[in-house]
Amino acid sequence: MVENSPSPLPERAIYGFVLFLSSQCGFILYLVWAFIPETWLNSIGLTYWPQKYWAVALPVYLLITLVITYILLFGINMVNTSPLDSIHTVTDNYTKNQSQKKSQEKAVPALKDIPISEVNQMFFIAARGLYTKS
Amino acid sequence: MEEPRNFSDIDGGHLALQRRCYSPSCREFCLSCPRLSLRSLTAATCSVWLAAYGLFALCQNSMVLSAAIFITLLGLLGYLHFVKIDQETLLIIGSLGIQMTSSYASGKESTTFIEMGKVKDVVINEAIYMQKVIYYLCILLKDPVEPQGVSQVVPVFQSAKPRLDCLIEVYRSCQEILAHQEVTSASS
Numbered sequence: 248m249v250e251n252s253p254s255p256l257p258e259r260a261i262y263g264f265v266l267f268l269s270s271q272c273g274f275i276l277y278l279v280w281a282f283i284p285e286t287w288l289n290s291i292g293l294t295y296w297p298q299k300y301w302a303v304a305l306p307v308y309l310l311i312t313l314v315i316t317y318i319l320l321f322g323i324n325m326v327n328t329s330p331l332d333s334i335h336t337v338t339d340n341y342t343k344n345q346s347q348k349k350s351q352e353k354a355v356p357a358l359k360d361i362p363i364s365e366v367n368q369m370f371f372i373a374a375r376g377l378y379t380k381s
Numbered sequence: 382m383e384e385p386r387n388f389s390d391i392d393g394g395h396l397a398l399q400r401r402c403y404s405p406s407c408r409e410f411c412l413s414c415p416r417l418s419l420r421s422l423t424a425a426t427c428s429v430w431l432a433a434y435g436l437f438a439l440c441q442n443s444m445v446l447s448a449a450i451f452i453t454l455l456g457l458l459g460y461l462h463f464v465k466i467d468q469e470t471l472l473i474i475g476s477l478g479i480q481m482t483s484s485y486a487s488g489k490e491s492t493t494f495i496e497m498g499k500v501k502d503v504v505i506n507e508a509i510y511m512q513k514v515i516y517y518l519c520i521l522l523k524d525p526v527e528p529q530g531v532s533q534v535v536p537v538f539q540s541a542k543p544r545l546d547c548l549i550e551v552y553r554s555c556q557e558i559l560a561h562q563e564v565t566s567a568s569s
Contacts, residue, residue, distance in 0.1 A: 328509050331517060331536045336508045338531055362529075363521075364502045371505065371549050372556060 277302070337363050388547035390415070391515050396543055398550065406475030406558055406565075410551050412541045413468045417486065422457075429453050462487040466540040473555055475562040479503075479520060481537055493535075497562065499523055501531060503555040505548050516545045518552060 281302035288296065329335045342360040350356035370377065385397040394415035401409045433449030465486040472480040478496040485491075501521040507514055518537050524530035 325511075331508050331510060331519075331539070332534050334531060334534055336506055337521065337534055343527070343530060363504050363506065367502075367504045367552070368556075371552055 385413075386550075388543055390542045391513065391544060392542075396541055396547065398543070398547055400550070400554065406561055407473070408554055408558060409470060409472045410554070411468060411470045412538055412543060412547075414466055414541045416467075417461075417465055425456075426453055429456075458487075461485065462489060469538050469541050471537055471551065473503075473558050475558045476565070483540070495520060495522070495535065500559075503552065503559065505545070505552050506534070506536075515542065516548055517542065518548050 280296060281299060285299070288294075339360070345359050348357065383400050383402075385399040388396045388398055390396050396415070397413045399411045399413075401411075403409065429452065430449055433445050437443065437445045462485060466483050467486050468484045470480075470482040470484075472482070474480075474497075476497065478494055479500060480492060480494045482490055482492045499522050501523045503518065503520050505516050506519050507516050517539075520535040520537060521531045522533040522535065524532035
C-alpha cells in the first residue's frame with residue numbers, strides 16, 4: 248500500500264514549480280489584457296479577446312461570492328441544526344437496530360449507544376455530589 | 382407549600398422556582414420568568430419613534446408619526462398577548478399524566494396535557510441552541526410500535542430556559558414520582 252504523507256517529494260516540487268510558473272503567466276496575461284488599449288491589441292492581430300469590462304467585473308463577482316459564501320455557510324449550519332424538539336437529539340437509525348448481546352467477562356464491551364434515561368440516572372441521581380455544590 | 386427559590390436562566394436573567402407537593406404522587410413546579418424590563422421597552426419605543434421621525438424628515442408626511450404610535454401600541458399589545466410568557470408550570474400527577482401550562486403577560490393561558498400511558502421518561506437533554514449548547518428538560522413519549530423506542534421529544538420550560546441546577550431539582554422530583562408510579566403499576 249502506498250502511504251499518503253504530506254512530506255516533500257521531488258514530484259511535488261515539480262508540481263509546485265509548474266503551478267508557480269503558470270500562475271505568474273496567467274497574472275501577466277491578465278494585466279496585459281486589462282491595460283493595453285484595444286487598438287494596439289487589434290494591430291498585433293488579437294481581435295477576439297473578451298471585452299475589457301470583464302477585467303473589472305470578474306474580480307468584483309469573485310469578492311461578492313466570497314462574502315456571500317461566509318454568510319451562506321453560517322446559515323446552512325443553522326438550518327441543519329436539529330431543533331430542541333427533534334427526535335434526532337436523542338436517538339438515531341443505528342441505535343434502533345443495535346444488538347443486545349451480553350458482553351463476556353474480561354472482554355472489552357462492544358461499542359453501543361447508552362439510552363438517555365440511563366445516562367441521566369447515572370449523572371443526576373447516582374452521583375449526587377457531582378453537580379450540586381451545596 | 383415551599384418558598385420560592387432563586388435560579389437563573391441561560392442568559393443570566395432571574396427565575397423563581399416554586400415547588401408544591403400536593404400528595405405523594407402529585408407535584409407542581411412553577412417557574413416565573415423575568416419580567417418585561419423598562420429598559421428594553423424604552424429602547425424599542427425610542428428606536429421605532431426615531432426611525433419614524435427620520436422618515437418624516439425625509440418625506441414630510443405627518444401620517445408617518447401617527448402610524449408609528451399606532452404600530453408601537455399594537456406591537457406592545459401583541460407582544461404581551463402572544464410572546465411574553467410570565468410563568469410556566471409543570472404539574473405531574475403520578476397515575477394520570479403531566480400537564481404544562483404557560484401563562485402570558487396579558488393573562489392568556491395555554492395548557493398541554495400528556496397522559497401517563499404515553500410518557501416514557503422525563504430526562505435532561507443537551508442540544509445546540511443558536512450558538513450555545515444548553516441543557517433542557519424534556520418528556521420522552523413512548524413509541525406504540527417499538528416498546529424500547531422513543532417516538533417524540535417534548536421540551537418543557539421552553540421560554541424560561543433555566544440552567545442545570547434548577548433542572549436537576551425538577552428532574553429528581555419527577556423521577557421520584559415516576560419511580561413511585563412504576564412500583565404501584567407493577568404491583569397492581
